[in-house]
Each structure stands twice: as structure tokens, then as C-alpha cells.
Amino acid sequence: MISIGDTIISDDLLAEEFVCNISKCKGECCVSGEAGAPLEKNEIKYLKKNFKKIKPFLSKKGIEAIEKQGVFVKGYNDELETPLINRKECAFTVFSKDGIASCGIEKAYNKGVIDFQKPISCHLYPVRINEYDQITAINYHSWSICSDACKLGKSLKIPVYKFVKKALIRKFGISWFNSLERISKNTF
Numbered sequence: 001m002i003s004i005g006d007t008i009i010s011d012d013l014l015a016e017e018f019v020c021n022i023s024k025c026k027g028e029c030c031v032s033g034e035a036g037a038p039l040e041k042n043e044i045k046y047l048k049k050n051f052k053k054i055k056p057f058l059s060k061k062g063i064e065a066i067e068k069q070g071v072f073v074k075g076y077n078d079e080l081e082t083p084l085i086n087r088k089e090c091a092f093t094v095f096s097k098d099g100i101a102s103c104g105i106e107k108a109y110n111k112g113v114i115d116f117q118k119p120i121s122c123h124l125y126p127v128r129i130n131e132y133d134q135i136t137a138i139n140y141h142s143w144s145i146c147s148d149a150c151k152l153g154k155s156l157k158i159p160v161y162k163f164v165k166k167a168l169i170r171k172f173g174i175s176w177f178n179s180l181e182r183i184s185k186n187t188f
Contacts, residue, residue, distance in 0.1 A: 002187075004179045007172065012140035013161040014184045017153030018126055020163070024148035027101030029125060031089040032145055035075045036082030038121040038129075044080060046116050047071040047105075053113050057104040058094060065091040082119065092118075123167035126160060159184065 002009040039047075047054070048071055055063055062085060069083035069091070083091045094104045106118040117123060126146060130137040140160050142150075153163065161168065161180060169177045 002180070002183055004176055004183075006134065007136045007138055007176070009180065010137075010139045012142075013127065013138065013180075014159055014187065016140055016142075016150070016160050017156070017158055018140075018146070018149050018160045018163050019153040019156055019158050020146075021148040021152045022100060025145055026099055027093075028145040029143070030093040030101040030103065030122075035079075036073065036084050036090050037119050039072050039080040039082060039119055041080065043116075043119050044072045050114050050116070054092075054105055054108045057107040057111075057113075058092060059104070061085050062091040062093065062104065117170075120167065120171050123170065124164050127164050127167070129171070 001011065002014070051066070051071055058066070065083050065085045071083070072080050073083045075081045085091050085093075089101065090103075092104045093101050094107065095101055103118045103122060105114070105116065108114045109117045121129070126141045126143065126149070128139050128141045130139070153160070161184065165177065168180070
């Protein structure tokens with residue numbers, strides 16, 4: 001484990017390699033699993049306030065699910081998360097003609113309609129954050145649906161933390177990221 005300020009970081013972020021291979025997995029992380037994407041309270045406020053702007057970028061089923069359930073639901077242990085469509089994909093998921101899943105929120109962001117890229121938990125994936133009273137734990141989440149991403153990461157020699165660099169900076173700041181990079185260079 002690595003410690004920076006009030007965060008502890010799993011060594012796997014530096015040791016494991018990962019590059020999302022969307023052509024192989026087709027965005028399966030937006031579809032599989034038993035729960036929606038984790039949300040932070042400030043993200044829920046943003047989604048509520050801007051749902052009308054995001055709505056044109058969503059599927060009909062997604063809109064129906066959100067209008068029925070809300071922009072968030074309480075999951076296991078009352079964790080805040082995105083709603084699902086029929087216990088499958090995230091309600092904010094949209095599919096291309098080729099069947100590749102992506103985020104309707106991010107589509108709205110890319111078009112300049114909103115200034116919020118997507119939930120930080122999605123931006124950080126395969127990194128997961130656990131907030132505790134005194135500390136924040138940052139871990140690599142290994143999932144079989146990402147095996148092609150692991151293969152691509154190994155072939156390109158890109159550690160997990162570098163793959164999610166922009167998201168880590170978004171969450172923790174550039175100074176924190178630079179500290180992590182210095183530790184990586186001295187350790188691995």
C-alpha cells in the first residue's frame with residue numbers, strides 16, 4: 001500500500017497494466033453487474049438539475065427508467081448509484097449501431113451541452129474509491145469482462161494509474177497525481 005495525504009493506494013494501480021479495449025468488450029461495464037455506477041452526492045444534485053439537458057442523449061428506455069426511478073437509487077448499504085434498465089444496463093447507457101455501450105451523460109458533455117463529463121466512478125474505472133471517516137482507499141478492481149483491457153495494457157506497458165490519469169487528477173488534483181507518479185518511478 002502507498003499513502004499520500006489522507007489516501008491509501010493499492011500497489012496494483014502501479015503494478016497492473018490496463019487500457020480499455022472498447023472494440024473487444026463493447027462497453028460491457030455499463031451493462032453487466034448487479035448495481036448501477038456509484039454516485040457522489042454532488043453528482044446527484046448535478047444530474048437532477050441538468051436532466052433535461054442530458055435527456056436528448058439518452059435512449060427511450062433509459063429516459064423511462066430515470067423518470068420512474070429518479071436519477072439515482074439507493075443500493076446495497078444505501079449506496080447511491082445510477083438506476084438500471086430492467087436490472088441490466090445503466091439508465092444513462094446508450095448503444096451505437098455496432099452495439100457498443102457508452103454514456104449519454106458523456107455524449108452531452110462532448111457536445112458542450114453540460115460541463116460534467118460523467119460520474120467520477122465511471123471515469124475512474126477500473127479504479128474504485130472507498131471513503132472512510134479518516135481515509136480514502138483507492139483500489140484496482142479486476143473484472144473478467146476487462147481481460148482484453150488487461151492484455152492491451154500489458155502489450156502497451158501502461159499501468160492502471162496512467163490509464164486513468166485524467167480521472168485521478170479530476171478527483172484528487174495534479175499535485176496528488178504527481179506524488180503518485182514520483183512514487184511509481186521510485187518503486188516500480
